[in-house]
Amino acid sequence: MTEKSYPKGSAFPPLTKGKLRLYSMRFCPFAQRTRLVLAQKRIPHETVNVDLKEKPEWFLERNPLGMVPTLEQDDKVVYESLITCDYLDDVYPQNRLTPADPYRKAQDAMLVDYYGSKCIPNYYKVMRTEGKDEEAKETLTKALQKLDEEVSKRGKFFGGEQVAMIDFMLWPWFERIGLLKSAAPDLLPSATKFPKLFAWTQAMLQEPAVKATLFDLDTHMIFVQSYKDGKPNYDIGLER
Ligand SMILES: N[C@@H](CCC(=O)N[C@@H](CS)C(=O)NCC(=O)O)C(=O)O
Structure with missing residues (x-):
C-alpha cells in the first residue's frame, strides 16, 4: 500500500477481511478530523489516499459524493467527517472522546x-x-x-x-x-x-494525535498554491 494518491483508472487496492480502511487526502482538513480520532484512539487501520481531481471509479462506487473522509470495513461504508468520528467513537469505545452527559x-x-x-x-x-x-x-x-x-x-x-x-x-x-x-x-x-x-x-x-497528523505551514502553503493553480499536488514529499 502506498501513501501516494490513487488516480482514476488505477486498480482497486484489495481489502483485507475485518480491516478498517480510511479513504483520505493528505491535505484535507475534514479527513484530518478522522485521522485525529484514529490516532488518538489508536485504532488499527490502513489509509488509501485518493486523487480528488481524477477520482478512481472504485472510490465513487463506494461514496457517490466522491468525498473524503470515507471509511470502509467489510460491507460497511461511512462518510461525512463528523459522522465518521462519532461512528469510530461508538465502535471503538476505549478512551471515549464524546461526553457521556x-x-x-x-x-x-x-x-x-x-x-x-x-x-x-x-x-x-x-x-x-x-x-x-x-x-x-x-x-x-x-x-x-x-x-x-x-x-x-x-x-x-x-x-x-x-x-x-x-x-x-x-x-x-x-x-x-x-x-x-x-x-x-x-x-x-x-x-x-x-x-x-x-x-x-x-x-x-x-498532543500526540496532532503531532502525528500535522503538516507544517510551508507544506500547507505549497499545497494551497498547487490547488489555486488548478493542479493540486496531493503527493508533496512523496515524489520519489
Ligand atoms: N462535509 C464533508 C466535507 C468533506 C470535503 O469537503 N472533502 C473534500 C476534500 S478537503 C473533498 O472530498 N472534495 C472532493 C469533492 O468535493 O469533489 C465532511 O465533513 O466530510
Missing part, C-alpha cells in the same frame, strides 16, 4: 455546528479574496472571539482539562490559520489577540 454533548454539537457555519466557510472566503471580503473577515473575527470566550469558560481544552472530540473537530483549520497571515494578520490568535484560543492552539500542538 447528554447536555454537554448537545453543547459541543452546537459549537461544532456554529463553527461549521461561521468559521469554516469564512476562513476559505478570506483566503480566496485575499482579505478583501470585509464581511467575511468581520464574521470570522466575531466567531474567533466567541471561541476564545468559550474555551476560557471550559478549561485548557474545549473538552475541559482533557482533550476531547470537540477539540479534534475544530483543530484542522487552526493548524492552517497561518495561511491567512498576509490576507488578514489581525485574525491570527496570539498572546495578545484571542489569547485563550492561542493558549489552546499551543496545548493542541503538544
